[in-house]
Amino acid sequence: MAPRAPQVQEEAGYPRHPPRMGFFTDTSVCIGCKACEVACKEWNRLPADGPFELTGMSFDNTTQLSASTWRHVAFIEQRKPVRAPGGPAGDQQDLRWLMASDVCKHCTDAACLNVCPTGSLFRTEFGTVVVQDDVCNGCGYCVSACPYGVIDKREDDGRVFKCTLCYDRIGDGLIPACAKACPTESIQYGPLDELLERAEARLADLHGDGVPDARLYGNDPADGVRGNGAFFLLLDEPEVYGLPPAPRDATRDLPAMWAHAAVAAVTLVCGIAVAFAGSRRAG
Template sequence: MTFTPESLFGRLDDVQADAGYDDEHPPRMGFFTDTSICIGCKACEVACKEWNMVPDDGFVLSGMSYDNTQSLNANTWRHVAFIEQPVDVPVPEGSGPRPAAAGTDLGMPTVGVPQGLPQINDQEAPSGDGGVRWLMSSDVCKHCTHAGCLDNCPTGALFRTEFGTVVVQPDICNGCGYCVPSCPYGVIDVREGDGRAWKCTMCYDRLKVDETPMCAKACPTQSIQFGELTELRERAQARVEELHDQGVEVARLYGADPEDGVGGDGAFFLLLDEPEVYGLPPDPVVTTRDLGSIWKHVGAAAVGLAALGAASFLGGRR
């Protein structure tokens, strides 16, 4: 494999070829998660744990939400986020527009409610004198085009599969933890008591026998869709346009753009609010993007130090 700058950042249309696979490799596979039809059942979380034998999370409620897992970690490879936002009861027809909803601080960063939010009724239910807008989303490792965890692993424990996904080999992982700060999404984690890094494998063992990953197979609403990444992106764009036609102006895709800071994600999402509301970074960037600039400055500094040393030596001889 010949190294090119595109191996570390920028658009990359064939991640498998870049990783050294020949032209006969399978198409890149991925997840498209449509949060507009997620019902928060957590079937994906349970199916993932059962198939991959992932340990339990302690069964401890945080007291902040109905969500008992709170985030992705070494023991949670699929995480269904519950985001509750209070809204006013819909006003009677003909009495004017309904006031916009106000966000609730649940420990995740928020940026307010985008224009057009009052038109969304998909995940909203009245309760008492007010109501609650439920935003639910099944989060997972993004299997980035440019994966910082993979690029910064010193032992080769992380590798790119023939399907374009990123997998940890636990028998090679030495627990150094370099991968953890390298992930712009905060996905990969070191398991307490085990010392090794763990994350979603997109059920690599199932992909090798042409089976669907368990989370997508268990999803009762098809919120999690699995397939060829190119086809999923087309399907997702059509879904966004469909929602826009229905008046859901805030619907947008997250992680589907191959020109973004990680070269596009292998697992991307349709969101009904700003990424920060879901606990997602608004502009993720792979850590290796700035390596060229860093080495350029290091080289300049080295040349400057060498010149200073030479000048000091020559000056001392005088």
């Protein structure tokens, strides 16, 4: 029988539950302009990261995601024999820049959300993970739980902050500020299923163009966080970009740990009871 309930709801004018939305960041077309960083800062009114300093890390002067930097464009200078996408065989360069705009991964199993004792972190109707700053008590459990080192505490404020995937914009049908500003469509926003299809097609094109190291990252529902709402096309190993090769939501191990602790406690109580009974008989 056809599933009637959703049809009845649509006919009655109820909004359909939105699909899971996300980001696909195709680093192969990033030009390192940092428009995404700036647009994010501007829309979300994020404070400066402190006095401007040259870090010596190529053109990267924020170096990482933080409570005040929710998009971070990494510049990785690499000496490695590579062929330009689509370039003729044998036409190899040995110096290249990898540029990649990093962001919160909006994990399917989000450790930050799982450990938050106040409910400040929550899953939105779009499948994204958002912090309610007026509920955060600054305990910092989420900071140590995040397997990507994304969520961060603003020390002069005491609370944690991170990318909201522009919850205030997407709720009004707008696209996130970073994706809107990106001139090369390196950052794409949309229903996760569609983005995954697009990413697979782009990956096949790159492999066909002789870029065998191209790979998707964060799209695997069988990984340690059951996949991400923000995934990437990378041109090298994730470690090269400072991304963990096998991220894991450590809270997934908690049920097994509690089960082991319960078995140990029961064994201990039984042992004490047996010893006590034995000593009474001997007396």
